[in-house]
Amino acid sequence: MPAMSAAALAQAMREAVLAQDFGATPDSQDEGRPIRHFPSIDLAVVAFPEQGPPVAANVLFSREFPQGLIAELPADAGAARNIRYLADQRDGEGHSIAWRPDSDWSAMRWTPLAGEAGPGGGRVVAPYPASLLKLMLLVGVGRLVDQGRATWWQPLTYGGRERVVADWAYDMVTWSSNEATSALVTLMHAAGAIRRDQGREVRNELHTLFASLGLTTLRFANTTAEGGWGNGSGSGVGQIQMTAWDTVRLLWWLDPTAPAAPWLDAKAPRLSAESRNQAMHALQDQALHEVLSSGALGGVPGWIPGMPARLPDRWLQPDGSLHAGEVSKSGDLRRFASGGEVWFAHKTGNTENYTADAGIVHGIAPRRRHYLIALLSNLGARYAPHPACATTWRIPALGAAIDARLARWLEGRAQHEAPDGAPHG
Structure with missing residues (x-):
């Protein structure tokens, strides 16, 4: 070889x-x-x-x-x-x-x-990435927490169920819960990280984050404040x-164990240790x-x-x-x-x-x-x-x-x- x-x-x-x-x-x-x-x-x-x-x-x-x-x-x-x-x-x-x-x-x-x-x-x-898209949302929630606009331990209600954000995120990743994904999409909208006006997306901080990391093919577009992220809501294939x-x-x-990403400079965004640990915990328990x-x-x-x-x-x-x-x-x-x-x-x-x-x-x-x-x-x-x-x-x-x-x-x-x-x- x-x-x-x-x-x-x-x-x-x-x-x-x-x-x-x-x-x-x-x-x-x-x-x-x-x-x-x-x-x-x-x-x-x-x-x-x-x-x-x-x-x-x-x-x-x-x-x-x-x-x-x-x-x-x-x-x-x-x-x-x-x-x-x-x-x-x-x-x-x-x-x-x-x-x-x-x-x-x-x-x-x-x-x-x-x-x-x-x-x-x-x-x-x-x-279309199918439920691999949930990796992008996981990172987006971590960024929201690091900015002080949410916490992993705050209660979040969706579909008549109240759970803490960390539990929704864990289920979204480990067994790919679509309900958990919708719950976290509502969180992104409620926090103002994604915003729509007259049926059109006018703000998407996930896209801003990915652009700052040089990851221009990662797109999470046209989700809805009600938690919609599939084809039926106008998102899904062609939008994500x-x-x-x-x-x-x-x-x-x-x-956390990889060498520094060489295409990024010292000013590039990073996840906190807490948010990185939450993400890795879910990925490891797949x-x-x-x-x-x-x-x-x-x-x-x-x-x-x-x-x-x-x-x-x-x-x-x-x-x-x-x-x-x-x-x-x-x-x-x-x-x-x-x-x-x-x-x-x-x-x-x-x-x-x-x-x-x-x-x-x-x-x-x-x-x-x-x-x-x-x-x-x-x-x-x-x-x-x-x-x-x-x-x-x-x-x-x-x-x-x-x-x-x-x-x-x-x-x-x-x-x-x-x-x-x-x-x-």
């Missing part, structure tokens, strides 16, 4: 994606035939070697780039130089239309999101945006290991191992099944709560058309690897081989393959590689 460098990391990521044969993924919306268009996959990694500077790469795939496009990243890990991001879109009835089997991108009018396609680059449609590269850079800014990691799916027939992450045992019942809020997963999962090689503090997202996962990886002693990873894709639940699954098994298999490569690079030892080439359902 070549020495770890940005070019070697990018090539390894590209090869890992291609080895999964994503173009053969069955599509339930097309009578189980292979997906008509190569899926959109936006994958970014930042690795932190024990010696030397961070190493980062971002590879992107779509129907227009089925062999992959490698982002050109500056030395200071600033914005990608050769990618023109386009916003996802929906029709007048609020339906996501870019990913239908018969969708024709050449006939669609696309709204620019960020960036320019320089030499060797191209345009990329940024898939994330890309893998800006998401891993947001995690870099959030990660119950939904079902995308890049797959421990929560250990009871599903045909299970494929993903990133070897330890499942938080707080969600396990005496029989080994998982129950977190409104989420239940069957099977005896105790082996995933006692084993594993890494801690994965992360947030997932999943709908019929989209799947996403992003987080911070730390090796469990004696393993020492430390890296950030983000994946956004249009490979949602319609491509899942079983009703309990969030996406195709190819996604956790990809997580396992990338982790195995990084273990060899970052720990300097032989590591069992996940099978890269075998296609999965």
Whole structure:
């Protein structure tokens, strides 16, 4: 294996994606035939070697780039130089239309999101992040608290229930509660961080924060004071945006053990220790290991191992099944709560058309690897081989393959590689 460098990391990521044969993924919306268009996959990694500077790469795939496009990243890990991001879109009835089997991108009018396609680059449609968007809101609430405009322990009433802000945030992240998300959206509006006038958004301090951090593809637009953030409220697809590269850079800014983010100066905003701890606590207790990691799916027939992450045992019942809020997963999962090689503090997202996962990886002693990873894709639940699954098994298999490569690079030892080439359902 070549020495770890940005070019070697990018090539390894590209090869890992291609080895999964994503173009053969069955599509339930097309009578189980292979997906008509190569899926959109936006994958970014930042690795932190024990010696030397961070190493980062971002590879992107779509129907227009089925062999992959490698982002050109500056030395200071600033914005990608050769990618023109386009916003996802929906029709007048609020339906996501870019990913239908018969969708024709050449006939669609696309709204620019960020960036320019320089030499060797191209345009990329940024898939809706699904519930990964809750990471942005989590950070926004932390910023609100740090400014003295809210507290983690203040009561917040939504839907007839009163809970403290910290509890709403914990449920929003750990088992992806939509009710909790709506509650925290109402908080952002009530505090004046997001403001609408005559049906139009006129103030959004989340966007101001992300702009100050150089994360211009992170957008949380057109939510409502009543807590609306989906397609039906005028937000959702096309209004809420994330890309893998800006998401891993947001995690870099959030990660308390990462070196200083090199593209930011000393005046850049930072979260307080309290708000950072609240965010990390929720991410570390993630119950939904079902995308890049797959421990929560250990009871599903045909299970494929993903990133070897330890499942938080707080969600396990005496029989080994998982129950977190409104989420239940069957099977005896105790082996995933006692084993594993890494801690994965992360947030997932999943709908019929989209799947996403992003987080911070730390090796469990004696393993020492430390890296950030983000994946956004249009490979949602319609491509899942079983009703309990969030996406195709190819996604956790990809997580396992990338982790195995990084273990060899970052720990300097032989590591069992996940099978890269075998296609999965």
